[in-house]
Amino acid sequence: MLLVVPEIEKASAGELIDLIKQAVIAGEGAGYPKGGWKIILQKLKESVEENGGKVSTNTKVDKVIIENGEVKGVTIKDQKIEADKVIVAVPCQQVFSVLDKNKFPVEFVRKAENITPTCGVSIDFAISEPVIDISGMIVSEEPPILGLPTSNLDPTIAPENKQLATFLLVIPAEQFAKRKDMELNNLEKLVYEMFPKLKGKTLWTRKLKLPMVDGAAPLYNQTRKDRIPVKVPIKGLFFAGDSYAAPGGGGDIAWHTARKCVEEICKN
Numbered sequence: 055m056l057l058v059v060p061e062i063e064k065a066s067a068g069e070l071i072d073l074i075k076q077a078v079i080a081g082e083g084a085g086y087p088k089g090g091w092k093i094i095l096q097k098l099k100e101s102v103e104e105n106g107g108k109v110s111t112n113t114k115v116d117k118v119i120i121e122n123g124e125v126k127g128v129t130i131k132d133q134k135i136e137a138d139k140v141i142v143a144v145p146c147q148q149v150f151s152v153l154d155k156n157k158f159p160v161e162f163v164r165k166a167e168n169i170t171p172t173c174g175v176s177i178d179f180a181i182s183e184p185v186i187d188i189s190g191m192i193v194s195e196e197p198p199i200l201g202l203p204t205s206n207l208d209p210t211i212a213p214e215n216k217q218l219a220t221f222l223l224v225i226p227a228e229q230f231a232k233r234k235d236m237e238l239n240n241l242e243k244l245v246y247e248m249f250p251k252l253k254g255k256t257l258w259t260r261k262l263k264l265p266m267v268d269g270a271a272p273l274y275n276q277t278r279k280d281r282i283p284v285k286v287p288i289k290g291l292f293f294a295g296d297s298y299a300a301p302g303g304g305g306d307i308a309w310h311t312a313r314k315c316v317e318e319i320c321k322n
């Protein structure tokens with residue numbers, strides 16, 4: 055459980071307090087899945103298939119078909135797949151790439167298009183030998199950096215006696231275009247300052263400029279009640295993902311929305 059916000063004075067205190075409450079109830083803080091995220095996706099796929107479903111990856115949905123206020127299915131290239139329930143899981147800012155804007159109220163369109171994501175730059179470091187001996191998360195406030203020596207939590211994700219670590223520097227969305235290159239250099243410099251032993255031990259780095267880290271930055275003006283809910287008044291249409299209305303931040307929001315979708319669908 056984690057709330058990442060570039061400017062603390064714009065953070066939603068309510069969402070933060072609620073997240074702390076959930077963490078206290080759960081008795082756990084942030085965690086990392088053993089084997090990496092692909093294990094979770096693999097298990098999900100297996101579970102769908104065991105229950106008679108089919109998972110198609112690398113398949114772009116072109117349109118969600120809505121007729122007379124009801125979902126009828128989706129189109130993929132020229133193929134129509136009929137369905138009376140569709141969960142749209144693309145970030146809300148891109149939702150009209152698959153939905154017809156004219157079929158939604160002005161308020162829905164405004165919410166979808168105006169949610170600000172969390173942006174940032176990240177660097178993965180592949181290291182020739184373990185030089186970072188911290189097992190938890192590395193956090194700095196100014197600039198806002200999050201670091202995770204991932205292979206300390208799960209050694210199977212790096213070759214034996216090697217280390218893998220990721221660092222993320224968060225940038226306010228409105229400054230991302232201007233600052234991303236500078237902040238990538240800044241992040242690299244700061245990581246080497248934090249861990250001088252890294253110098254000369256880095257085998258390779260992967261540097262990413264990320265216009266979207268979390269779909270909705272947890273700002274005071276885009277709390278869960280300001281975002282699009284999981285269920286809207288179009289029969290059979292649901293929304294899941296980290297930019298929609300649910301508690302938490304980032305992956306936590308996505309998980310809560312997925313769970314809400316299941317609850318809504320099972321109600322009927």
Ligand SMILES: Cc1cc2nc3c(=O)[nH]c(=O)nc-3n(C[C@H](O)[C@H](O)[C@H](O)COP(=O)(O)OP(=O)(O)OC[C@H]3O[C@@H](n4cnc5c(N)ncnc54)[C@H](O)[C@@H]3O)c2cc1C
Pocket residue numbers: 056113114115116143144145151152176222264266267268269294295296297303304305306308
């Ligand atoms: C570097 C980095 C570190 C992060 N660390 C953390 C962390 O420590 N903890 C945490 O909780 N969160 C973290 N996050 C955020 C987390 O990854 C997201 O919150 C989460 O992935 C959101 O899930 P999602 O399903 O909403 O969206 P996504 O993971 O973005 O999935 C949306 C999917 O929709 C697909 N798609 C889009 N359009 C179409 C279409 N037309 N047809 C078919 N598919 C389509 C996209 O290809 C994509 O796969 C991190 C993100 C980044 C980038």
